[in-house]
Amino acid sequence: MKPAFIILLLGVLTASTAVAQRIVGGFLSGGYAALPNVHALSEEVLKYPGTPSARYGTAGCELFYRTQRAVFSLNVAGLGKHWVAPDGSESSITGSTRHLKVGWIVKQTKRYALYPSLGPGLTTISFNERTVTTDQLRHFYQYTSDVGMNADVVLHQSPASPGRTGQLLMLGIRVGCLWSWQPQFYERDISSSSWQFTALGRPAGFYASLTLGGGAVFK
Secondary structure, three states, X not given: OHHHHHHHHHHHHHHHHHOOOEEEEEEEEEEEEEOHHHHHHHHHHOOOOOOOOOEEEEEEEEEEEEOOOEEEEEEEEEEEEEEEOOOOOEEEEEEEEEEEEEEEOOEEOOOEEEEEEEEEEEEEEEEEEEOOOOEEEEEXXXXXXXXXXEXXXXXXXXXXXXXXXXXXXXXXXXXXXXXOOOXXXXXXXXXXXXXXXXXXXXXOEEEEEEEEEEEEEEO
16 A cells, blocks of 8 residues: 555656646535444443444545645544443544545546545544443554545636636535554553554444535646
8 A cells, every 4th residue: 555655646746747727725524434343343342332323423624735637635534423321321432534645636627626536544533431430431543544536516716827816616525435454453551651452443434525615726
């Protein structure tokens, strides 16, 4: 995964040097992620793992830099779920995904752009279980890869010209999968501030989200 990502990154950097138009901007995003292995991990960590659903609501943001073909982006998304067990104890799962991605536009018109993307990053998952007498909190970390397909539709555009910055308002769709080349999570031991490996599951799964944002167009 790492050599392929480096080769792609060098390729798009080289190809983008001849492109005159550039776009810098950002998106806000919201959607769902289906992470069955995170739920499997919750069954190992929590006394009352809650409902069997592996779907999590997500919200986040995306910063991007785009040439005519290459797209570089930093994507951050958070997820969470909370429930109350029959005995009155409260449990929650919170987490985040952070990925640095590179994409290549395969189809584009004045109204939309379609491009695949991939990139390395980090997934964090925290489990919290509270009862009247106890409060258990465990943190897990894992290096993951994001492989996705993206579509951006232009809602409004003011064109750029030499010496004048243009503007874009866009609606986007993101679908993809998370996977890891590691067999374990890292777990942070809060009491001793040490790290250890655990073989409890992987944060593999699929996601879909809508984005809304825009950017500045330069020539």
